[in-house]
Amino acid sequence: MKTQAPIAVHQQGNQKKGEHSRRDATGQQATRLLFRVISRVQPYLYVLPAVLCIAFWLYWPLLQTFRLSFFEWNLLPTTPQKFVGLLNYERILGLPDMRTAIGNSLIYMLGILPFSLILPLTIAIGTERLGRRAKNTYRMLIFFPMMMAPVVVSVVWNWMLHPLNGIVNQALRQGFHLAEPLRFLSDERFALWTILIITGWKIIGFSTLIISSALTGINKDYYEAAMIDRASRWQTIRYITLPLLSPTLIFILMLSILFSSEWSFAYINVLTQGGPSNATLNIYYLLWVYGFKSFSIGWGSAAAVLFFLVFGLIAGLLTKLSNRYSFYDE
Amino acid sequence: MNYRKLTLRSLTKHAVMLALSLFAVFPFYWMIISSFRTEAEMYSSALWPKHWTWDNYADVWRMIPMLDMLGNSTAMSVAQTFFQLGTAILAAYAFSRWTFPGSRVLFLMFALTWLIPFQVTMIPNYVTISAWGWRNTLQGLIAPNLVSAFAIISMTQSFKAFPKGITEAALLDGASSWSILWRMYVPNMKASIASLGILLFINSWNEYFWPLLLTNKLENTVIQIGLQMFMSSDGNAWGPLMAAAVITSVPILAVYLMLQRQIVDSFVKMGLK
Numbered sequence: 001m002k003t004q005a006p007i008a009v010h011q012q013g014n015q016k017k018g019e020h021s022r023r024d025a026t027g028q029q030a031t032r033l034l035f036r037v038i039s040r041v042q043p044y045l046y047v048l049p050a051v052l053c054i055a056f057w058l059y060w061p062l063l064q065t066f067r068l069s070f071f072e073w074n075l076l077p078t079t080p081q082k083f084v085g086l087l088n089y090e091r092i093l094g095l096p097d098m099r100t101a102i103g104n105s106l107i108y109m110l111g112i113l114p115f116s117l118i119l120p121l122t123i124a125i126g127t128e129r130l131g132r133r134a135k136n137t138y139r140m141l142i143f144f145p146m147m148m149a150p151v152v153v154s155v156v157w158n159w160m161l162h163p164l165n166g167i168v169n170q171a172l173r174q175g176f177h178l179a180e181p182l183r184f185l186s187d188e189r190f191a192l193w194t195i196l197i198i199t200g201w202k203i204i205g206f207s208t209l210i211i212s213s214a215l216t217g218i219n220k221d222y223y224e225a226a227m228i229d230r231a232s233r234w235q236t237i238r239y240i241t242l243p244l245l246s247p248t249l250i251f252i253l254m255l256s257i258l259f260s261s262e263w264s265f266a267y268i269n270v271l272t273q274g275g276p277s278n279a280t281l282n283i284y285y286l287l288w289v290y291g292f293k294s295f296s297i298g299w300g301s302a303a304a305v306l307f308f309l310v311f312g313l314i315a316g317l318l319t320k321l322s323n324r325y326s327f328y329d330e
Numbered sequence: 331m332n333y334r335k336l337t338l339r340s341l342t343k344h345a346v347m348l349a350l351s352l353f354a355v356f357p358f359y360w361m362i363i364s365s366f367r368t369e370a371e372m373y374s375s376a377l378w379p380k381h382w383t384w385d386n387y388a389d390v391w392r393m394i395p396m397l398d399m400l401g402n403s404t405a406m407s408v409a410q411t412f413f414q415l416g417t418a419i420l421a422a423y424a425f426s427r428w429t430f431p432g433s434r435v436l437f438l439m440f441a442l443t444w445l446i447p448f449q450v451t452m453i454p455n456y457v458t459i460s461a462w463g464w465r466n467t468l469q470g471l472i473a474p475n476l477v478s479a480f481a482i483i484s485m486t487q488s489f490k491a492f493p494k495g496i497t498e499a500a501l502l503d504g505a506s507s508w509s510i511l512w513r514m515y516v517p518n519m520k521a522s523i524a525s526l527g528i529l530l531f532i533n534s535w536n537e538y539f540w541p542l543l544l545t546n547k548l549e550n551t552v553i554q555i556g557l558q559m560f561m562s563s564d565g566n567a568w569g570p571l572m573a574a575a576v577i578t579s580v581p582i583l584a585v586y587l588m589l590q591r592q593i594v595d596s597f598v599k600m601g602l603k
Binding site: 046049060062075077123145148149150152153155165201204205266269305312 | 351353418424433443445450453461554555561571572594
């Protein structure tokens with residue numbers, strides 16, 4: 001049985017070779033068959049635990065959410081789920097909260113771009129030629145907020161932005177002689193922007209790192225060729241750097257669009273709970289409210305399905321765009 | 331010092347980068363400093379307090395069950411990291427060694443998970459865990475996070491770099507695929523497995539949504555939720571609150587200070603896929 005093992009195991013790597021070695025092998029047919037079966041099945045055995053978990057905790061619930069979106073239910077196991085057809089979808093589209101949440105989410109989406117795309121791109125290109133030591137130190141420092149827990153970040157910013165005793169308002173008072181402290185988190189005019197800045201502040205380092213390392217990956221020959229052709233710095237950036245970075249930039253754009261509302265969720269939940277008067281509410285926070293504050297499971301599920309489809313569509317389009325317009329360095 | 335480099339332009343760059351670095355790190359400096367302030371100096375805007383005290387740490391230790399919550403966080407993070415690494419090693423081995431019918435579809439199944447946000451699956455998962463009576467339990471916190479799609483994908487990429495020749499040689503020596511995995515792949519990939527493990531640990535430690543849903547008692551929850559509950563109940567106890575925030579961050583701070591290069595590098599790899 002031992003002597004058969006190499007041949008049998010080898011078959012899974014190359015089926016045709018297996019055919020050949022079958023004629024050479026002189027062992028019992030049954031053992032060989034067993035090994036063939038095992039070698040065919042074994043990749044599946046290795047992926048099985050992961051596949052089962054993902055299917056059970058991700059894809060199955062996804063289907064469940066889809067099903068629940070046609071029912072009226074309040075999350076209590078004792079209350080029956082009532083089938084209502086498309087009513088949930090009709091309802092949520094007319095809700096004023098929903099419109100506010102979608103509008104705010106668009107603001108989060110666009111507002112995050114300076115932090116996730118524009119600023120990091122500028123920093124990455126600007127600091128490309130700094131010394132290696134200095135560059136690594138800056139990277140390490142700027143990246144730091146990314147590692148920290150959202151709750152810790154919220155607690156710290158809440159302390160710094162406190163209207164009366166926070167360091168920011170103290171500095172503003174001394175620097176600009178403001179009569180009234182700025183209520184960053186409880187004033188309707190500022191709350192959304194404050195959440196946005198905290199979300200952006202956390203993401204800058206991550207984007208900068210990604211773009212910098214994509215920059216390092218660009219073949220230096222292009223720059224030399226451009227120098228020989230006497231291209232200006234700006235022309236070099238415009239016609240060499242940006243096109244070669246485009247896959248990375250589109251990737252970050254996609255992350256920003258899909259996840260800006262997700263990233264800000266923790267800060268909203270800890271700092272404003274969607275308020276003041278829905279000023280910071282976004283779509284994911286609204287799902288949270290429907291699911292676990294007002295227990296309107298049908299509404300929450302219907303909204304979840306809609307957002308999932310829309311985001312899926314956006315991701316698909318951006319991937320297509322990326323494949324078509326990205327300029328890859330082959 | 332290299333004087334040639336000290337042009338006006340590079341000075342401006344350094345100034346901008348220093349300002350940004352300061353902006354990134356200052357809140358944490360302020361958190362740490364505030365946690366050591368005495369009550370009298372709590373509202374001072376001095377960057378360096380005159381008197382330092384451990385009182386805030388003692389207070390928060392007395393006010394909320396810190397030890398329980400730290401224990402829960404540690405248990406949850408260690409268990410999740412362990413299982414996520416284990417399942418990723420197995421799956422990545424299959425994906426990187428063989429092309430089998432359905433392997434593409436299965437791999438895609440993992441690659442597409444990032445399109446499914448937590449909020450879309452949270453209600454059914456909550457219903458499942460409640461039905462099993464696992465609310466406010468460790469196993470309830472861990473169960474939905476046994477597998478990380480990100481871990482599988484990045485591990486598959488690392489495993490693909492493993493030289494095929496070595497595998498073939500081992501096969502000829504009669505080694506089974508199982509022993510090839512544990513005797514050759516894993517020992518040789520120790521470095522990337524370790525840095526992935528660190529990322530997974532940090533990720534679990536900072537986990538927020540699921541514990542928020544599942545736990546409502548301080549003794550049964552993780553440190554992140556404990557910190558949030560403490561903030562909403564004693565909103566003005568700034569000293570103890572900052573002390574709690576520092577304690578919550580200690581594992582991350584320690585890991586980051588020791589291994590920042592590896593962490594930053596593996597994060598970049600994750601972003602570039």
